[in-house]
Amino acid sequence: MKRVDTNSNKEYKMKPKPVYSRESYIGSGKLKNKVAVISGGDSGIGRAVSIYYGREGAQVAILYHSSDKDAKETQTLVEKEGVVCRIYKTDVSKSVRVNLVVEEIKKDFGSVNILVNNAAVQKPKESLKDISDKQLEKTFFTNIFGYFYLARAVLPHLNKGDAIINTASVVAYRGHDILLDYSATKGATVSFTRSLSLNLAPKKIRVNAVAPGPIWTPLIPSTFSKSKVKKFGEHTALGRAGQPAEVAPAYVFLASQDSSYITGQVIHVNGGDIVGG
Numbered sequence: 001m002k003r004v005d006t007n008s009n010k011e012y013k014m015k016p017k018p019v020y021s022r023e024s025y026i027g028s029g030k031l032k033n034k035v036a037v038i039s040g041g042d043s044g045i046g047r048a049v050s051i052y053y054g055r056e057g058a059q060v061a062i063l064y065h066s067s068d069k070d071a072k073e074t075q076t077l078v079e080k081e082g083v084v085c086r087i088y089k090t091d092v093s094k095s096v097r098v099n100l101v102v103e104e105i106k107k108d109f110g111s112v113n114i115l116v117n118n119a120a121v122q123k124p125k126e127s128l129k130d131i132s133d134k135q136l137e138k139t140f141f142t143n144i145f146g147y148f149y150l151a152r153a154v155l156p157h158l159n160k161g162d163a164i165i166n167t168a169s170v171v172a173y174r175g176h177d178i179l180l181d182y183s184a185t186k187g188a189t190v191s192f193t194r195s196l197s198l199n200l201a202p203k204k205i206r207v208n209a210v211a212p213g214p215i216w217t218p219l220i221p222s223t224f225s226k227s228k229v230k231k232f233g234e235h236t237a238l239g240r241a242g243q244p245a246e247v248a249p250a251y252v253f254l255a256s257q258d259s260s261y262i263t264g265q266v267i268h269v270n271g272g273d274i275v276g277g
Helices: 044-055 068-079 095-109 133-157 180-203 226-230 244-255
Strands: 035-039 059-064 085-089 114-117 163-167 206-212 266-269
Touching: 035 044, 035 095, 035 133, 044 059, 044 068, 044 114, 044 244, 059 068, 059 095, 068 085, 085 095, 095 133, 114 133, 114 244, 133 163, 133 180, 163 180, 163 244, 180 206, 206 244, 244 266
Parallel strands: 035 059, 035 114, 059 085, 114 163, 163 206, 206 266
Antiparallel strands: none
């Protein structure tokens, strides 16, 4: 990967830029008239999912933490698909703020049909003893508490045929030597997905997850060293990192009626890592 910028956690500053959309992906109305809430929707995988959902006819509500420029750019890209897209600056690690933003979304759009829990943070540490209480709490409150908070807040607005999709990770299955707390939250995401799917099955609300492998997003250059970033994804069977546009179709599938008989499952988009047994 050439011209790597290792200092940015903002997509507009990344070099090279992630590929968040492919012209070859043609929407067919799979999500027409649906309203999707996507946390961490301003960049990376969240941006790609937002665009593809828009291309499939969904109206999109994007939750983001701090990058106003990325959020506004994503909003513009989604609106080019001919749908309504609104952005909401919030902190998903705070239950009160989550409750307020979901009520705002309900007022703005009138309904909610799809929830994509995608916001996450990671901070590599060489040793367990280097992970402070503050870091541990931030990682868990964002990566898994935030998923609980959003699902709980959105649930009263979901109906038969609606869907929740959680972003897990390949590290939930094979671990990671310097992402101990992050890996733990992604393992929790898998268990949360399976358990919530059983809980909501009687209501015919499906809950699934996507477990990406190494995907070129702002999270990577902002948290790993330059040497690690240059080799990012080389260990996969395909020998490269994936792009957000290569992950987004899995989220479309799980949100649409194409996956009407699938719940409690995880789709692995990871370049060829064999995981899960």
